[in-house]
Amino acid sequence: MNFRTEFTIPASDWKINLDSSVVSMGSCFAEVVGTRLQQYKMAGLYQPFGTLFSPVALFKILSNALKDQPADPRLFLEREGKWLHYDFHSSISASNQEELNRLITNQLVSLKECLSKAQVLILTLGSSWVYQLNDTPAYVANCHKQPARIFTKDLLSVKTICKEFGNVYTLLKQINPGLRILLTVSPVRHAKDGMMENSVSKSILRAACHYLITDYQDTAYFPAYELLLDDLRDYRFYETDLVHPSEMAEEYIFEKFQQTYFSKELSQFAKDWQRLTKALNHRPFQPNTGTYQSFLEKLKTDFLQLPVNTQMEVSEIERRLSNIRL
Incomplete structure (x- = not known):
């Protein structure tokens, strides 16, 4: 008897390698992937502008970066002594407008540089509902706790999402023809x-992704949404708010991501890395023993043999070795 609706994810004809560079932006899954790839010491840029739910917010930032356009000067605001911008998450802030503008400009430059070298761009779409600032008017990425009366709530269409993606796709391929978009x-x-x-909202996003992977080369879809709602499909895989996936669910979804997109070499490295970092x-219980000293020396050797920079881990091992008093 089956108690879950497991399904097979089609094998990918391209893989992420240890030397691949990845840019990951958007909602929660972009952060899950980015955090784990950072743990594996992989090059890339992960959530450079914080959590972004709206597709048009993502596409606007990408477009600005690729076209060397500055942040919209009309969309700065001050809240509780901190300067923010409606196009970005509240984690992108500064003590004054000039400082925030410099921060955003530098981040946009870094994003363009990373996109020009990256092998993969991961975009996680969160919501089709958007808010338009009435005075501008412009869609915002974050309302920054401003009064609801200054915004108009709207629902994006599949057509709008696909059109905006198409504009960004052209720019991406001009700067990096080999880039794959997930x-x-x-x-x-x-x-x-x-x-x-x-x-x-979710149905619009899912339909848009379906048409995009059909119409645009080097564009693929990973079913994080379906894995939680159709495969796991139980509240034991959610946090206590019954909305966000639990750590166990995130781990399961990422394992499926690994199986689909990691090369054999990267998969083996991930296993080795998890084993060594766990050790x-x-x-x-007894750190001042010869047995523990031998364990640390073997662990140091194993870290040094990995094909990445492990100076931080090796330094920690050397610190522990220096504290041993036999």
Whole structure:
């Protein structure tokens, strides 16, 4: 008897290698992937502008970076002594407008540089619901806790999402013809919009992804959304808010991502890295013993044999060795 609706993810005809550079942006899954790839010491840029739910917000940032356009000067605001910008997450902030503008400009330059070298761009779409600032008017990425009356809520169409993606796709291919784009839909339900409204929102995103991978070469879809809602499909795989996936669910989804997109070499490295970092995090009951000293020396040798920079881990091992008093 089956208690889950497991499904097979089609094998990818391209793989991520240890020397690949990845840019990951958008909602929750972009952060999950970025965090784990950083743990594996992989080059890239992960969530450089914080969490972004709206597709048009993502596409606008990418477009600005690729066209060397500065942040929209109309969209700066001050809140509680901190300067923010409506196009970016609240984690992108500064003590004054000039400083924030420099920060954003530098981040946009870095994004363009990374996109020109990257092998993969991961975009996680979170919601089709958007908010338009009435005075400008312009869609914003974040309302920054401003009064609801200054915004108009709107729902993106599949056509709008596909059109905006097409403009960015052209720019991306001009700067990096070999870039592959991986689309995902965030499985996090936006309960504050209402459950029926959330269903409409996610269906639009999913339909847009379907058409995009059909119409654009080197564009693929990873089913993070389906893995949580159709495969796991149980509240034990959610956090206590019953909206966000649990750590176990995130690990399961990322394992599926590894199986689909990691090369054999990267998969083996990931296993070795997890084994060695787990050993490094182990705290012995009797640290001042020859046995523990031999364990650390062997661990140091194993880290040095990995094909990445492990200076931080080796330094920690050497610190522990220096503290041993036999």
